[in-house]
Every structure is written in structure tokens, then in C-alpha cells.
Amino acid sequence: MTLVVQKFGGTSVADLDRLRAVARRVQRTMAEGNQVAIVVSAMAGTTDQLINWVRQIGGPDCDRAEYDTVVASGEQVTAGLLALALQAVGIPARSILGWQAPVCTDATHGRARIRSFGTEQLRACLDRGQVVVVPGFQGIAPDGRVTTLGRGGSDLSAVALAAALGAHRCDVFTDVEGVYTTDPRIVAKARKLDRITYEEMLEMASLGAKVLETRSVALAMQQQVRLQVLSSFTDQPGTLVVDESEIVEQQIVSGIAYSRDEAKITLVGVDDRPGIAATIFGPLAEAGINVDMIVQSVSSDGKTTDLTFTVRRGDMAAAVATLETVRTELGCRRIDADGEVVKISVIGVGMRSHAGIAHTMFRTLAERNINIEAISTSEIKISILIDEAYTELALRALHTAYGLDGA
Amino acid sequence: MTLVVQKFGGTSVADLDRLRAVARRVQRTMAEGNQVAIVVSAMAGTTDQLINWVRQIGGPDCDRAEYDTVVASGEQVTAGLLALALQAVGIPARSILGWQAPVCTDATHGRARIRSFGTEQLRACLDRGQVVVVPGFQGIAPDGRVTTLGRGGSDLSAVALAAALGAHRCDVFTDVEGVYTTDPRIVAKARKLDRITYEEMLEMASLGAKVLETRSVALAMQQQVRLQVLSSFTDQPGTLVVDESEIVEQQIVSGIAYSRDEAKITLVGVDDRPGIAATIFGPLAEAGINVDMIVQSVSSDGKTTDLTFTVRRGDMAAAVATLETVRTELGCRRIDADGEVVKISVIGVGMRSHAGIAHTMFRTLAERNINIEAISTSEIKISILIDEAYTELALRALHTAYGLDGA
Numbered sequence: 001m002t003l004v005v006q007k008f009g010g011t012s013v014a015d016l017d018r019l020r021a022v023a024r025r026v027q028r029t030m031a032e033g034n035q036v037a038i039v040v041s042a043m044a045g046t047t048d049q050l051i052n053w054v055r056q057i058g059g060p061d062c063d064r065a066e067y068d069t070v071v072a073s074g075e076q077v078t079a080g081l082l083a084l085a086l087q088a089v090g091i092p093a094r095s096i097l098g099w100q101a102p103v104c105t106d107a108t109h110g111r112a113r114i115r116s117f118g119t120e121q122l123r124a125c126l127d128r129g130q131v132v133v134v135p136g137f138q139g140i141a142p143d144g145r146v147t148t149l150g151r152g153g154s155d156l157s158a159v160a161l162a163a164a165l166g167a168h169r170c171d172v173f174t175d176v177e178g179v180y181t182t183d184p185r186i187v188a189k190a191r192k193l194d195r196i197t198y199e200e201m202l203e204m205a206s207l208g209a210k211v212l213e214t215r216s217v218a219l220a221m222q223q224q225v226r227l228q229v230l231s232s233f234t235d236q237p238g239t240l241v242v243d244e245s246e247i248v249e250q251q252i253v254s255g256i257a258y259s260r261d262e263a264k265i266t267l268v269g270v271d272d273r274p275g276i277a278a279t280i281f282g283p284l285a286e287a288g289i290n291v292d293m294i295v296q297s298v299s300s301d302g303k304t305t306d307l308t309f310t311v312r313r314g315d316m317a318a319a320v321a322t323l324e325t326v327r328t329e330l331g332c333r334r335i336d337a338d339g340e341v342v343k344i345s346v347i348g349v350g351m352r353s354h355a356g357i358a359h360t361m362f363r364t365l366a367e368r369n370i371n372i373e374a375i376s377t378s379e380i381k382i383s384i385l386i387d388e389a390y391t392e393l394a395l396r397a398l399h400t401a402y403g404l405d406g407a
Numbered sequence: 408m409t410l411v412v413q414k415f416g417g418t419s420v421a422d423l424d425r426l427r428a429v430a431r432r433v434q435r436t437m438a439e440g441n442q443v444a445i446v447v448s449a450m451a452g453t454t455d456q457l458i459n460w461v462r463q464i465g466g467p468d469c470d471r472a473e474y475d476t477v478v479a480s481g482e483q484v485t486a487g488l489l490a491l492a493l494q495a496v497g498i499p500a501r502s503i504l505g506w507q508a509p510v511c512t513d514a515t516h517g518r519a520r521i522r523s524f525g526t527e528q529l530r531a532c533l534d535r536g537q538v539v540v541v542p543g544f545q546g547i548a549p550d551g552r553v554t555t556l557g558r559g560g561s562d563l564s565a566v567a568l569a570a571a572l573g574a575h576r577c578d579v580f581t582d583v584e585g586v587y588t589t590d591p592r593i594v595a596k597a598r599k600l601d602r603i604t605y606e607e608m609l610e611m612a613s614l615g616a617k618v619l620e621t622r623s624v625a626l627a628m629q630q631q632v633r634l635q636v637l638s639s640f641t642d643q644p645g646t647l648v649v650d651e652s653e654i655v656e657q658q659i660v661s662g663i664a665y666s667r668d669e670a671k672i673t674l675v676g677v678d679d680r681p682g683i684a685a686t687i688f689g690p691l692a693e694a695g696i697n698v699d700m701i702v703q704s705v706s707s708d709g710k711t712t713d714l715t716f717t718v719r720r721g722d723m724a725a726a727v728a729t730l731e732t733v734r735t736e737l738g739c740r741r742i743d744a745d746g747e748v749v750k751i752s753v754i755g756v757g758m759r760s761h762a763g764i765a766h767t768m769f770r771t772l773a774e775r776n777i778n779i780e781a782i783s784t785s786e787i788k789i790s791i792l793i794d795e796a797y798t799e800l801a802l803r804a805l806h807t808a809y810g811l812d813g814a
Contacts, residue, residue, distance in 0.1 A: 070491075
């Protein structure tokens with residue numbers, strides 16, 4: 001008998017009817033001959049409500065340990081209710097809370113890291129034929145207090161549980177049907193992918209595809225947990241996130257992601273001398289501002305150069321203010337900032353063995369008169385920065401150019 | 408420094424503003440030179456909402472362990488939020504959950520009994536100058552699952568905590584200002600009592616005065632915990648529930664309670680022979696029906712007698728049905744049932760040493776032409792059964808007759 005971990009998020013457990021639907025879904029997975037361990041989020045809206053109360057009463061810098069104590073209760077409620085819903089359709093089931101398993105974490109309240117996932121009790125229940133229901137997002141710190149794992153924490157719990165139990169697969173139920181070649185709200189011809197590699201999913205997730213959080217994908221990759229992203233509202237197979245070796249016919253490009261959370265900053269006429277990068281990026285790092293793409297133009301006179309880089313849009317003003325403090329030192333003539341840019345990334349593990357991917361990109365955009373403002377590449381990804389106004393046009397053109405269009 | 412346990416119930420922690428008011432209340436208690444340990448209920452309405460969900464999804468006979476897992480979350484939320492509210496006014500505070508203390512109970516989910524209240528962690532926090540906030544109502548079973556203590560469970564938690572810590576006093580904050588001589592909604596001249604003995608409070612509680620649950624009073628009496636019942640909406644002292652030795656000038660009658668949850672059943676013409684009581688009350692006990700007052704009239708012919716007793720009003724139909732099955736065996740001519748009766752009880756430890764209490768009662772009622780349908784007495788209480796229509800009249804007359812009327 002194979003063991004499957006199934007994770008149901010907020011909209012999948014939004015109300016009692018949805019919980020009953022989840023119970024029937026689990027019933028079908030069992031009928032296919034699987035043992036099932038379940039991870040649940042809080043019911044939709046609950047976590048926001050609890051966080052709102054915490055913020056109102058404790059302020060933004062409140063005690064994170066109490067924050068965790070309050071907020072973790074949402075998942076506890078869902079776990080108990082789903083165990084009851086399962087029992088109501090005749091499935092032996094019980095909840096096992098974070099501190100009961102125990103899900104041991106470090107003491108970083110509000111964004112704790114899982115250190116170990118206790119499975120003794122879970123296995124005992126599974127061996128007795130019970131379905132176990134574990135509240136996601138929560139754990140227990142070394143001092144015995146409740147912790148939470150931060151954004152996307154329930155996915156992380158599910159992957160960690162699947163790894164700890166050596167599960168055959170970890171199904172993550174969401175409100176979308178899987179991972180798409182690109183955002184179907186923008187590109188009507190976007191297709192659901194049957195399979196995608198961890199590396200590609202990681203790039204997709206970190207570039208704005210909201211299906212899975214980066215941490216969960218990274219953990220799945222590290223622990224070789226086969227993930228399936230699928231919808232709890234349909235009965236269709238979703239997208240499998242697996243090791244490259246499991247994908248026989250690899251596409252060169254698997255998907256195109258985009259991120260609007262970008263701003264471009266250009267330092268005009270900076271002294272072109274060694275150590276200048278440290279003078280620029282040191283203060284930004286100290287201010288907690290992450291820098292992404294960096295482009296240094298070739299110096300025309302051998303004395304000064306222009307330097308362009310991107311930051312998150314919300315950090316733009318702070319970045320400019322920080323740089324103003326070192327502007328004289330840099331010999332910088334002017335600081336330009338542009339918050340109306342978008343980063344578009346073409347992703348595919350097939351790129352490693354194929355040339356011409358970049359050329360296709362540049363040609364496609366040039367044909368539409370779209371100017372590329374910055375480029376950065378990795379082994380399996382090419383990202384470009386363009387004017388935000390061209391987002392849709394660029395996405396659709398690239399989707400067609402890389403042969404991703406569906407029927 | 409004296410230690411005070413303060414318990415805040417549902418209406419006292421109804422919303423964030425009320426929680427902030429509780430924090431200020433605790434601040435005043437500390438300013439008086441006390442250490443404070445707090446027990447909280449769920450925010451008003453929360454427990455009902457959770458129970459409603461559980462019932463809807465699991466039905467009335469659902470798994471009580473899951474019921475407890477879901478329902479206990481309400482107190483957890485309040486505990487965390489109140490800790491934050493206390494911190495917000497500058498009081499070092501932290502929550503300690505039932506399983507963290509730990510509050511060890513038996514495994515009777517939904518109505519567990521506290522076996523021990525772990526205080527090591529609590530004391531360590533108190534010694535560091537922290538206020539501890541403990542969610543009431545919840546504990547942990549021997550197998551490590553969450554339990555709840557049933558109705559009035561948070562009061563019970565507070566008394567148990569006060570006993571475990573050897574607290575000077577346990578303040579129970581409610582929406583009333585204390586314990587009254589009788590129901591002030593009926594008798595305008597009812598007075599708030601400054602002090603009352605455990606025994607009297609126990610009778611008041613079991614006879615329908617809703618201020619404290621019987622189990623909490625019994626535990627306080629057994630553990631000699633000084634209880635104070637007071638309002639969280641005013642800043643007035645409430646009623647102290649203490650040992651008889653702490654009350655210098657004892658009133659003969661302290662209070663008058665009443666209960667409408669009564670029904671009278673009369674078996675007319677029952678064989679007057681040994682063993683007849685077992686034939687009547689055995690089947691009722693088996694059916695889980697509690698019998699309260701029992702009156703057997705003197706047999707006029709030496710062969711048959713009439714037997715009257717009371718049950719809870721909701722049990723009346725079941726009691727009659729049960730008795731019908733043994734009616735022939737009893738030789739009983741007729742079974743009369745009357746759901747329109749009220750039990751009125753005059754309570755006071757002073758009765759032990761004073762005669763004439765019953766006489767005052769009978770005379771007062773006779774003067775108003777109120778017929779007494781049954782009488783039962785204990786060392787500190789006289790209860791009578793009368794027609795429900797006379798409830799208000801009887802209460803007011805007795806309140807005056809026993810000298811309880813306020814200014």
C-alpha cells in the first residue's frame with residue numbers, strides 16, 4: 001500500500017461543505033489503494049482575522065511567540081473538523097497537532113524552520129488504518145512554545161511530512177488546476193503542464209507563479225518528494241513536480257513567468273574604479289534591500305560608467321534614499337528610478353543543452369519594438385526587464401515563439 | 408507579595424476593547440501589590456460557534472476527542488491576545504496553554520476532571536515578574552490529547568490554579584456584581600452579599616443562581632480557595648465566598664434561590680408495601696432520570712398510599728413513560744404529572760443553630776394562600792415546591808419575612 005500526503009489549503013477548507021468535499025476526495029484516494037496523511041490550513045479568512053486581532057492589540061512589533069499561539073489555532077480547528085468530517089463518511093481518522101507529533105522547529109517565531117517531524121504517533125495511527133489529519137503551519141519550539149512557519153507554511157508542513165513518512169507523493173490541493181506554461185489570465189493559450197522539474201518550479205515560484213512557495217519546492221527537491229499541484233474543485237490530475245530523471249521528453253522551455261514587483265534604479269556617471277560596487281551595494285545590503293539584476297554599461301571614456309540594477313518595487317524609495325547618502329563618494333551625477341518595469345523570465349532545464357533560446361527571445365521582442373532594459377541569465381532561465389506597459393504583449397509573443405501555445 | 412488568580416469569562420473578553428479593559432484591571436490589581444495569574448474563557452460567542460461547527464459536521468454523537476481539539480482553540484486565542492494586551496500596557500506577560508502547564512486531566516473528553524495542575528513553569532514566570540495567562544476549560548489527557556472540562560470549565564480551571572499556586576484569592580469576573588440575596592430581576596429589594604459561605608454558595612449554585620457552577624464551588628470548598636465573584640464592568644468589590652470561620656456576623660438566612668426546571672409526578676394509590684420504592688425509582692435511575700424531592704403521604708387505609716416526587720422538567724415525559732411500564736406491578740391507579748411548579752429554597756448556615764426558620768416560611772406562604780406541594784430540608788436549606796404562578800409573590804414575601812430587603 002502506498003502512502004500519499006494530501007494538503008488542503010484555505011479555499012479547499014473554506015466552510016463545512018468544502019470540508020465534506022475534502023472527506024469524499026480522501027475517500028476516493030483511499031479507494032485507489034492508498035494510505036492517506038492529511039495536512040490542512042486554516043479555513044479561508046481565519047488566519048487573516050487572527051492576524052488582524054493580534055496586530056490591533058499588540059501592534060506591528062508584538063511578541064511573536066504570542067502571535068504564534070493565537071494564529072496557530074486556525075489550523076487546529078480545521079484539523080479537528082476534518083477528522084470529524086472523515087469519520088462522518090466512515091473513515092477512521094484523528095487529528096495530531098503540531099506539538100503532539102511533534103513538529104520540532106527552531107525558535108524563530110513567525111517564521112520557524114522545521115528541524116524534525118516526529119512520526120512515531122503518526123505511523124501508529126496509519127498502521128491502525130486511521131487517516132491522520134495534521135494542522136499545517138504550526139510546530140513547537142525547543143522551549144515548548146507554539147511556533148508558526150510563516151507564509152506558505154502549510155505547504156512546507158506537507159512536504160516535510162511526506163519526506164518524514166517517505167510518502168509516495170505529496171498532493172497540494174489549491175484553487176488552480178496545476179502549473180501553467182504562463183499566467184492563463186493573460187495568455188489565453190497557456191497550457192497546464194503535466195510535469196515540471198523541481199528546478200523549473202523553483203524558478204517559477206520565485207518569479208511570481210503563486211501556486212507554491214519557494215521554500216516548499218526547495219524542500220521537496222532536497223528531500224526528493226514528488227509533488228502534485230492540483231485543484232480541489234475538479235477531479236482532474238494536476239501538475240507533477242518531479243526530478244528531471246522522471247521527465248522523458250523534456251521541453252526546452254517549460255514556462256514563462258513574470259514579476260511586476262520590480263523597480264529599476266540607474267546611477268548615471270559613476271566613477272569607474274575598483275571598489276565602487278562595494279560602495280553602492282554595501283549600504284543597500286545593510287538597509288535590508290535585496291538587489292536582483294545588475295547591469296554595468298561599458299565605460300565610454302574610461303573614467304565614468306552607468307550602473308543599473310533592480311530592487312523590489314516597495315524598496316525603491318528606500319534604495320534611492322540610501323544611495324543619496326553615498327552619491328558624492330560615488331561621483332554619481334544622477335540617480336534615476338523607474339517603478340514601471342516588469343521582469344519576464346523564460347524557464348526550462350532544456351536550455352542547458354540547447355543554444356538559441358536567448359536569440360529567440362531578443363528577436364521576438366525586437367519584432368514588437370519592445371526595448372530590453374536589463375538581462376540576467378542562469379543555467380535554466382533567462383530574465384529580461386522591460387517597460388511594464390508591454391507585459392501582456394511580450395508574454396503572448398514569447399509564449400507563441402517558444403511553441404508553448406495550447407490547442 | 409500576595410498572589411491573586413483572576414478569571415475573566417466570555418463577556419469580559421468579548422472583544423479587543425474588553426481585553427484592553429481587562430489589561431487595565433490587572434494593572435490595578437498589580438498596583439495594589441499583588442502577583443497575578445489569569446485564567447480566560449473564549450471570547451463571547453466563539454465556543455458556541457465552534458460547537459455548532461462540530462455538531463453540524465460530526466453530529467451529536469461525534470468523537471469527543473476531536474470535539475475537544477476544536478473547541479479548546481477558543482481559549483487559546485484569548486490567552487494569546489490577552490498576553491499581548493498586557494504587554495501593550497507595559498506588563499510582562501505570557502500565555503501558558505493547558506498542555507504546556509500541563510493541566511493533567513482524565514480521558515473523559517468533553518467533561519474531563521483535573522487530576523493535577525502543573526505549576527513549575529507558571530511559578531518560574533511569576534518569579535520573573537511575569538503575569539501568566541492560562542486558557543481555562545482545557546487540559547491534556549493521559550494519552551496526550553486535548554481535553555475540555557465541560558460547562559463552567561474555566562471557573563474550575565481558575566479554582567484549580569488558585570489551589571495549585573496557593574493563591575490568596577481567586578477573583579471570578581462576570582457580568583453581575585456578585586451574589587445576591589435573591590434574583591434582583593424579580594425582587595427589586597435584593598441585596599448584593601458581601602460574604603457567603605461555600606456551603607451556601609453550593610446550594611445557591613445548584614438551585615439556579617447562575618453566577619458560579621457547582622463544581623467550581625465544591626472544589627473551592629474542598630481546597631479552601633477564597634473566591635470572589637465580581638463584575639468586570641464596574642470597579643466595585645463583589646461577593647466573597649469563604650469558609651464559615653471568616654464570616655463574623657452570620658445571617659440566619661443568606662439567600663433565597665428558585666428553580667423553574669422542576670416537574671412534579673404523583674403516583675396515586677400505590678400498594679403500601681416494602682420494596683415499592685425500589686420498583687419505582689430503580690427504573691428511573693436506569694433511564695438516567697434524577698429524582699429530587701420525594702414525599703410519601705400517610706396511608707389512610709394501611710393498604711395504599713400516594714407518592715409524589717420531582718424531576719427536571721425536561722425529564723417529565725420520559726419519567727411518566729418509564730413508570731407506565733411498571734404501573735400494574737405497583738398497583739397504581741393513576742399517574743399525575745405537573746410541569747408548572749417551582750422550587751423555592753431558603754438557604755443559610757445559621758439555620759443549624761436557629762429554630763423557627765421553617766415556621767416563618769410556612770406562615771408567610773399561608774398568609775398569601777400559597778399551597779406547599781412538597782417540602783425537603785437539609786442542614787442549611789429548606790426547599791418547597793409550589794405552583795409556578797406564585798413564584799414572584801412567594802420570593803418577595805419570603806425576602807421580606809427573613810429580613811433580607813435592602814434599603
